Amino acid sequence: MRYFLAEATQPLKFVSCGNLISKQEFLHSRRNIDTYVLIMVKEGTLFINQAGANYEIHPNQYIFLKAYEEHYGFMPSIGKLSYLWAHFTIENEEIDVCEEAFFKDVSEKNLKQSNNNSYIMPEYGEISLTQRIPLLFNQLLDISRHERLYTSQITNYALSLLVMEISQEFLDMHSKKQQNIPANIAQSMEWIKANYYRPLTVADIAHEFGYNPDYFSTLFKKTIGQTLIQYINKVRVDISKSLIVNYDISIKEAAYSCGFSDEKYFMKTFKKLENLTPSQYKKAFTRKMIN
Secondary structure, three states: OEEEEEEOOOOOEEEEEEEEEEOOOOOOOOEOOOOEEEEEEEEOOEEEEEOOEEEEEOOOEEEEEOOOOOEEOOOOOOOOEEEEEEEEEOHHHOOEEEEHHHHHOOOHHHHHHHHHHEEEEEOEEEOOOOOHHHHHHHHHHHHHHOOOOOOHHHHHHHHHHHHHHHHHHHHHHHHHHHOOOOHHHHHHHHHHHHOOOOOOOHHHHHHHOOOOHHHHHHHHHHHHOOOHHHHHHHHHHHHHHHHHHHOOOOHHHHHHHOOOOOHHHHHHHHHHHHOOOHHHHHHHHHHHHHO
16 A cells, blocks of 8 residues: 655645535546545445555545546445545645555654654545544535635645544554554554543443453553553543643533543542642643743
């Protein structure tokens, strides 16, 4: 699989976007265009060929189509098909095309540094269980529909944020692979991030992935170095930090929003992980922002 890398010193330039919905067979037209295209399938399957390779894009999967490279539908869809699409261009049209081997030879530290400076666009990929990509894609679609209310810069940055989220999800999965984290454990970590606000037990998570609770709990701790409960608490506390700093809500509201059913337990857990109480963390962060 190929990866498209472009400098992130400037936002991507938004051209257009939309939501294709076909209730009958749909065959993508054959074309070679001067814009890059991001497609994310919501329902059905899109059959598309790029650079001689056939791709079947299923729900919660995406594909980047490269500018100046022919792509076409190699067979019609079956039944209903719905997908979001966005056309965009890249500043100076400078892009590096890398193969899988490139990332295998790059350290995690250097890869993170690369992501600070580049948009990393896997030619084909899966959307994580956190569902941030669909959320940002729909937000871009909504902004584009209200062009009288927003400047072109806003759509450019909304698009860039969407692609940066895809880059980050790729980095997260790549990091897990480098750490030799099994797919089932990596998926459970994503599932926890997507469901942190719900009451969660070890039994709930093990059942979701078809495992015995004791076995899965032992496997998770052996792989990650944390128990499931410790990992859940870390995810919740990380999210609570953003809520506490960026929104005018009480500590109690932050606790319940992140899935803690007991405010005191939340405060105890927060202090254990951050060496500060939630209130002290907020004050410390506020002082940094002022300074």
